[in-house]
Amino acid sequence: MDVMKTSKKIVERNGGNVSEIYFVACGGSLVDMYVSDFFVRSESAHITSGWYTANEFVHAAPKKLGSTSVVILCSHSGDTPETVAAAALARERGAQTVGLTYNKQAKLLEQSDYSFIYEWGDETRVHNNPMAIILDLTINLVDEVEGYAHIEEFRKGMGLIDTVVGNAEKQVEPRTAAFADKYQREPMFYILASGSSYGHAYGFAICSLMEMQWLDAAPIHSGEFFHGPFEVTDEDTPFIVVMGLGRTRELDERALAFLKTHAGKIEVVDAKELGLDMIDDSVNEYFNPILFYSVLSRYRYALSLRRGHDLDVRRYMGKVEY
């Protein structure tokens, strides 16, 4: 479906009002929604936002969930039981549901008032991946309901992001190989980020490292780093600092400055140095995670090659009962 038409329809059905937008999914799909939740939290004057792992949404649903709520759900397979159940609950409460999936026969689609079958794979243009579609839809919803001052800059950014990502992927190729060489025997990684990018610190930990490489990992919010976590800093512990553009960059810079003095193993992935400043300053922070997803995927791929651990190997997921 078309993002702008969908956002218009949703808002029209509610007589111009949307009171809540809930982002509900599991694992990697939930990660992709973090930036949209961040956008609503920081830019909307009226709309409440919520970011939920699907099973928590089902078991402890927000009291606010109702007819003027919009629930955006995403499942790559389209059949994730928790996400399908969350969509069904949202409908029972009278909310409008938007489902995103890669699977045209997905059960999620049966519970979705609006649906997006997204593109996926190496050749895909990133502005058609679920993260970008959800962000685009969210920003259009906020714009429809209350106006968003930088909607034009955002739309221009959507026209540029594929180029930025394409360039950045080439730019990091040699350093992903060096990273894999250097860190191939490490058992544990910390990933630091803040603001719109924090979702991808979490995502790189739980999906790329834990799920796909069976490596220990933990995300740390750069703003929290100095209030506990930094005490583990030493010469041996690897830290990946995911530095975005935008308002919270200063938090990442502060963490990096500390690490440069006290840590021995630091990898910096910096949106500024990777050309994201091609997009207007008023909105480029919202593109951080789109860039980081693609670039960090190159890092994990290089690591998987060097470790001889294929990214698609699982020992439990889809293999045992759970």
Place this chain on the structure above:
Amino acid sequence: MDVMKTSKKIVERNGGNVSEIYFVACGGSLVDMYVSDFFVRSESAHITSGWYTANEFVHAAPKKLGSTSVVILCSHSGDTPETVAAAALARERGAQTVGLTYNKQAKLLEQSDYSFIYEWGDETRVHNNPMAIILDLTINLVDEVEGYAHIEEFRKGMGLIDTVVGNAEKQVEPRTAAFADKYQREPMFYILASGSSYGHAYGFAICSLMEMQWLDAAPIHSGEFFHGPFEVTDEDTPFIVVMGLGRTRELDERALAFLKTHAGKIEVVDAKELGLDMIDDSVNEYFNPILFYSVLSRYRYALSLRRGHDLDVRRYMGKVEY
């Protein structure tokens, strides 16, 4: 100050309306606010809630922050610069600020319209610790503004929680020693929880293990476990499962069932078995973190003794520039 009087004053100043409650702090103080944010998200029909590490709140403040917002801030020392700055920003925007601290001369108090100097230490009754005060204040605010159906059960629970915690602390004493014996040489722990308890999975990781023991650690939401993280499960990796009472208990039980089949090292801390069901079912989930804080503090103390690593030793915090 008195919680009920304070909540009445806050609501009266706004002509009966509170549109947002923001919970803003750093590290352990932020952990203590998680349950209050969870309460507003799941139980309030009208009030928007936000849970922010202070420096992110300052750099990317919510657009909604304004004269009908309440910002609750907590800093043990009372001088955490990010938290003091967040309070100042909240005031600039016209919000009402509530500051909690242990320090009567705290800078935070200068930026607080209402303040609570809380008790601390071994002899303290837990219902006077910051977590309980903030929860009490939050629930009273919601009750004042829109009514909360279980306010009486909650108040009864506040009268019982000290007894529950006291009993539980005695009950876990032998097993904290066994835990410390068994896990004293482990370099890394995962902590699982969900719902109102998730904050303490995060807190035990960043404060008790990373900050106070210089051990690697990561929290995992029980609902997210099966969507990536569980692929690290093996005979050697220790998992601490923090099982609360309430609506999301099923998520923890599912994670535990999987671990019992596939993991070799599991420690269960179960609110039900520790007697929290003494408090009414309609509200006992909100007391999970108050119980878990005290009980998990016994675990960390036992571990610190066995490891010969004093809980108060820091290498960076308050010792170097950052």
